[in-house]
Amino acid sequence: MIWDIQKECMDREELSQLQLERLQSTIHRVYRNVPFYRRVFDKNGIDPDGFGSLEDISKIPFTTKADLRENYPYGLFAVPLREVVRIHTSSGTTGMPIVVGYTKNDLKIWTELVARVLTSGGITKDDVIQIAFNYGLFTGAFGFHYGAEKIGASVIPVSIENPKKQIKILQDYKTTALISTPSYALLIANTLIEMGINPNSLYLKFGLFGAEPWSERMRQEIEEKLKITATDNYGLSEIMGPGVAGECLQKKGLHIQEDHFYFEIIDPQTLQPVKEGEVGELVITTLTKEAFPVLRFRTGDLTRFISGECACGRTFRRIDRIMGRTDDMIIIRGLKIFPSQIEAILHEIQGRQPNYQIVLERNEGIDQITIMLEITEEIFSDMMKEQTQLISKIKERIASELGLPINIKLVEKRSFEKRGEKIKRVIDIR
Amino acid sequence: MLKIKNLDVYYGKLYTLKKVSLHLNKGEIVALIGSNGAGKTTLLNTISGLIKPASGIISLEGKDLTKLTPEKIVREGIAQVPEGRHVFKTLSVEENILLGAYSRYSLKTKREIKENIEKIYELFPKLKERKKQLAGTLSGGEQQMLAIGRALMSKPKLLLLDEPSMGLAPNIIKEVFSYIVDLKRVFALTVLLVEQNAKNALKISDRGYVLETGRVILEGSAEDLLMNRDVQRAYLGRDLDAEVRI
Numbered sequence: 001m002i003w004d005i006q007k008e009c010m011d012r013e014e015l016s017q018l019q020l021e022r023l024q025s026t027i028h029r030v031y032r033n034v035p036f037y038r039r040v041f042d043k044n045g046i047d048p049d050g051f052g053s054l055e056d057i058s059k060i061p062f063t064t065k066a067d068l069r070e071n072y073p074y075g076l077f078a079v080p081l082r083e084v085v086r087i088h089t090s091s092g093t094t095g096m097p098i099v100v101g102y103t104k105n106d107l108k109i110w111t112e113l114v115a116r117v118l119t120s121g122g123i124t125k126d127d128v129i130q131i132a133f134n135y136g137l138f139t140g141a142f143g144f145h146y147g148a149e150k151i152g153a154s155v156i157p158v159s160i161e162n163p164k165k166q167i168k169i170l171q172d173y174k175t176t177a178l179i180s181t182p183s184y185a186l187l188i189a190n191t192l193i194e195m196g197i198n199p200n201s202l203y204l205k206f207g208l209f210g211a212e213p214w215s216e217r218m219r220q221e222i223e224e225k226l227k228i229t230a231t232d233n234y235g236l237s238e239i240m241g242p243g244v245a246g247e248c249l250q251k252k253g254l255h256i257q258e259d260h261f262y263f264e265i266i267d268p269q270t271l272q273p274v275k276e277g278e279v280g281e282l283v284i285t286t287l288t289k290e291a292f293p294v295l296r297f298r299t300g301d302l303t304r305f306i307s308g309e310c311a312c313g314r315t316f317r318r319i320d321r322i323m324g325r326t327d328d329m330i331i332i333r334g335l336k337i338f339p340s341q342i343e344a345i346l347h348e349i350q351g352r353q354p355n356y357q358i359v360l361e362r363n364e365g366i367d368q369i370t371i372m373l374e375i376t377e378e379i380f381s382d383m384m385k386e387q388t389q390l391i392s393k394i395k396e397r398i399a400s401e402l403g404l405p406i407n408i409k410l411v412e413k414r415s416f417e418k419r420g421e422k423i424k425r426v427i428d429i430r
Numbered sequence: 431m432l433k434i435k436n437l438d439v440y441y442g443k444l445y446t447l448k449k450v451s452l453h454l455n456k457g458e459i460v461a462l463i464g465s466n467g468a469g470k471t472t473l474l475n476t477i478s479g480l481i482k483p484a485s486g487i488i489s490l491e492g493k494d495l496t497k498l499t500p501e502k503i504v505r506e507g508i509a510q511v512p513e514g515r516h517v518f519k520t521l522s523v524e525e526n527i528l529l530g531a532y533s534r535y536s537l538k539t540k541r542e543i544k545e546n547i548e549k550i551y552e553l554f555p556k557l558k559e560r561k562k563q564l565a566g567t568l569s570g571g572e573q574q575m576l577a578i579g580r581a582l583m584s585k586p587k588l589l590l591l592d593e594p595s596m597g598l599a600p601n602i603i604k605e606v607f608s609y610i611v612d613l614k615r616v617f618a619l620t621v622l623l624v625e626q627n628a629k630n631a632l633k634i635s636d637r638g639y640v641l642e643t644g645r646v647i648l649e650g651s652a653e654d655l656l657m658n659r660d661v662q663r664a665y666l667g668r669d670l671d672a673e674v675r676i
Contacts, residue, residue, distance in 0.1 A: 014453070017433060021451045021649050025640075028647045029660075049448040049645065052436045083659050105654045288650070290658065 003119035003151075004112070007259050008314045015315070016054060018259055022287035024051055030293050033078040036071055037295065057262065057285060062271070063297045065098070068238060073099040079291050089137040090237040097137070100237055101291040107146070109288060110240055113257050114147025117246030120255065120312070121208040121231040123177055125152030128203070130173070132166055132180035132188075133211070135159045139241025140211055144179050147243065153177075160184075163191040170202050177206040182214035182222060182230075186353050189225035199227045208233055210242060213322045213340060217347045219251075232321050238297055239284050245319060253306040253318030260288045263319065264296070265305060268326045279304045281326050282319065300326045302338070328426055332360065332367045337402050339425045342371065345397050349390070350376065355416055362430040370407040374415055431456045431620055432477070432588055437486035439469075439476050439644075446472050448644045450486070454588070459614055459621040461631040461652065463661065464641035470624040471513060473641070474590045477622070478510040479503040490588065504533050509586035513593040513624075515577040519566030523557055526565050526576055530583030543583070550579040553609065553616055571602035575609065582613075588620045589613065595627045603627065607634050632656045 002008050010018075030037045031048040041048060046059050067076075074081060084101035102110065123129065129148045133140035135157060148155045158169055166188050169175060178185060185207055192199060204226055210233040222230050234254050235242035244261060245254040256263050264283040265274050274280035282299045286292075302325065306318040324338040339358055346354035355374035360367065371394075391408045398406050432454040439447035446469050454460050462470050475481045477488055479500035488495045495503055509530075517526050527550060531543045551558035554575045560568065565576060574594055581589060591610065595603040611634050613619045625631035632638055632652040640648040640661055648660055655661045 017435065017451065017453050020435070021453070021639075021646065024449060024451055025646045025649050028642075028645045032647070052449055079659065103659075104657050105650070108654065108657075 001119050001124060002314065003116040008116060008316060010315055012315055015258060019262060019287060020054055023054060023057065023262060026287055026293055027051055029078055030295060034076055036076055054262065057296065060295050062283065063294050065300065068098045069096050072096055077101050077291055078293050079103055084291050088139045088237055088241065098238055103290040106290050109260060110143060110243055111146040111150045113243035113260060114143050115150045116257065117233050117243050118147050118151055118208065120246050120248040122206045122229055122249055123151060123153060127153040127176045128156065128174055129153050129177045129179060130156045130158055130169060130175040132158055132160060132178065132184055139237045143235065143241035143243055163188045167192055167195065167197065170204060174203040176203050178204060179208050181211045182209040182218055183212060185209055185222050189222060193225065199225060204228050210234055213324055215340065215344060215347065218353050221353055234322060236299060238294065239286060248310065248312040248314060250310055250312050252310065253320055255314050255316040255318050258316045262287055265303065277304055277307060279323060302326060330360065330426060332369055332404065335404060337404065341402060342398065345401060346394065349394055349397065352376065357416060358426045360428045360430050367430060368407065369404065370409055372409050372411050375410050375413055431491055433489045435487045437476065437488065438484045439472055439481060440484050441472065446644050450646055452639050452646060454620050454622060456620055457614065457618060458636045459610065459623060459634060461635040461638040462622060462624045462641060463628040463631060463638060468641040469644040470641055471592055474510060474592050474624055478508055478590060501533060504584050507587035508590065509581040509584045510590040511577045511581045511592060511594065513596060515573045517565040517573050517576050519564065521565055522562055523565055523576060524561040527579050527583055530580035533584050546583060550582055553612060554579055570598050571606060574598065574606050582617065586619065588622065591621060591623045593624060593626065595625060595630065603630060610634055628661055
């Protein structure tokens with residue numbers, strides 16, 4: 001099913017005309033209404049009338065998270081506050097939150113785009129949707145909530161609850177679709193197993209997961225444990241919230257809502273565009289946002305473009321799953337590594353999604369990397385020998401794949417308590 | 431069907447249209463709104479070839495129009511109904527309509543033209559009632575219908591309507607707008623509608639563009655634009671820079 005065939009299956013040439021028209025009008029509005037961007041344009045001698053092609057966007061300097069933060073709270077709004085009908089903030093895992101506003105039209109488009117993502121993940125009006133995101137300043141819950149209502153599905157706004165309560169609702173309310181972070185879905189799945197409940201006794205068919213990076217292995221694990229079809233979706237409050245991009249049932253990348261956003265992928269070091277298909281930092285420009293438009297926002301998220309047509313019929317380009325954050329990139333002894341690389345190895349050896357934290361320390365001038373690994377039933381055996389074996393196995397694999405000696409510390413179960421929120425993967429105390 | 435990309439137009443030394451890009455899909459009514467002097471009429475005149483752009487592309491169903499003369503553009507299927515209607519007051523209603531077929535008149539097409547007139551009379555029965563009357567004796571609303579009817583005689587695919595509501599009484603405006611919707615239905619026309627009367631124009635349109643000092647500042651579905659405050663401001667013609675932010 002495709003929610004809006006006319007748009008989502010648009011002719012590529014018509015799309016680029018539409019994108020150009022919208023880029024031009026966005027630039028005019030932003031230049032006129034947002035003092036920050038007016039200063040950026042004037043200081044760099046950029047003529048707002050000088051954008052004749054989409055490629056011309058490269059004339060504009062990037063907008064960074066720091067820029068957004070410095071204009072806290074309302075400095076980057078392009079409309080007077082009385083036009084704003086909703087306010088959210090970014091999750092603020094790092095520092096001051098970023099305040100974003102929505103006009104009536106912004107909310108309408110947001111709802112529409114979430115409806116597209118939900119539909120592409122298999123949701124129809126017949127579904128009963130359990131939303132297990134925190135209702136509050138965070139965009140996740142409200143974004144999905146209105147999109148699901150738009151489709152006509154039945155929405156259960158559970159929010160974050162203890163997993164047993166989620167499971168009771170899954171069972172009693174005959175939930176057919178779960179919306180949460182992937183790690184929270186896994187927590188529910190594992191609790192289900194602990195409680196000895198057969199997943200086949202649930203009505204659950206689909207899961208749409210996002211708001212944090214997850215791997216293909218983790219998808220398989222969730223799908224097997226919950227007996228569902230799980231798709232990935234992408235969004236961020238600074239741009240809009242959920243609905244920016246989403247996987248279709250082909251599960252081969254996330255379709256970008258290209259009629260509303262323009263995506264670029266750059267090398268975070270050189271700031272130049274990467275070669276087609278290479279991994280880099282995602283940069284997004286909004287094409288229709290009224291209250292909080294942003295030009296070339298550096299998301300800090302790492303991904304790559306997927307080339308070729310998708311079998312689902314949508315013509316919108318795809319990006320790969322988010323592979324990590326540029327700020328998660330660890331530079332240690334001159335090596336660049338991502339937590340996702342370590343995670344993949346741990347997952348493979350343990351055969352399940354690992355819970356871990358990476359601690360970086362400096363000892364007598366030498367950088368040390370320690371993985372704090374949560375004990376699972378499998379490792380928690382009295383056999384010291386087995387534990388030592390496991391540790392040395394992980395050490396070996398990481399040393400051979402990443403070329404890096406590491407330390408491993410086993411910690412108690414649920415040491416990194418997650419209540420649906422993002423876990424800080426890297427602690428740098430160097 | 432109509433695609434405009436990066437249109438730059440100078441009026442003497444005045445830079446009146448600045449990299450204007452817009453498009454019309456087949457069968458759409460698209461409203462072009464904006465305050466006085468925003469460049470709306472200039473854009474229509476550029477599409478119909480009366481003004482030549484300094485740069486940019488205008489294409490109709492893939493064919494480049496920028497180098498064509500206004501007569502040829504009419505033959506390609508674009509007809510303009512000018513602001514102020516400009517009917518020939520001392521000619522009869524029917525003579526006025528016939529003038530619209532000037533570009534395709536020959537002995538062979540005589541019959542077809544006659545059929546065409548009948549179709550227009552069907553749409554505007556008032557014109558049929560008064561076909562022998564001098565155009566100057568018609569009311570403002572009837573003159574507007576006549577101007578539209580005349581434009582239809584060239585069998586256009588795309589109709590450019592410049593301020594059709596200007597100088598008309600509110601109830602007549604409603605009538606004229608309802609005819610525009612009929613045009614789309616009966617003649618399968620695509621319509622680019624220039625209006626200061628943004629509210630009424632958007633009510634009958636599929637999409638719209640807001641033009642301000644020669645630039646497109648907003649594009650969107652008619653429904654979205656009606657809710658947008660910039661549009662309300664453009665409609666009211668208030669000075670935007672003088673408004674205090676937050």
